[in-house]
Amino acid sequence: MEKIVLQPATVATPQGTYSQGVKVRGGTTVYIAGQVAVNARGELVGKGDMRAQLRQVHENLKALLEAAGATFDNVVKTTAFVTDMEAYRKASDIRKEYLKGYYPPSTVVGVTRLAREEYLIEVEAIAVI
Secondary structure, three states: OOEEEEEEOOOOOOOOEEEEEEEEEOEEEEEEEEOOEEOOOOOOOOOOOOHHHHHHHHHHHHHHHHHOOOOHHEEEEEEEEEEEEHHHHHHHOOHHHOOOOOOEEEEEEEOOOOOOOOOOOEEEEEOOO
């Protein structure tokens, strides 16, 4: 699989942990449903704590990627749904622990609520292996 980051001079360079676009050649596409801060026992991790929830979400994504034979290097798009944009901004450095060097195109959407009131964030991903 080959990834080519798209950054034309006519589009602003991202200021953060994402790319404006990526072109992918070859490989198998993996779609991962929105992950919330629930551990393998079905327990909420980090009630009221965006950082803890974001970390658990990324651990869930990591496990699903591994199950597909992939890593975060294979992620080509993420979408995050957050209930508190400011808390997310303060915690977004956690992404750097998982997305090392290559930051896929990403969208963050502010929402009033997720499936359960105690969820602060949900992240879905697309990977190509």
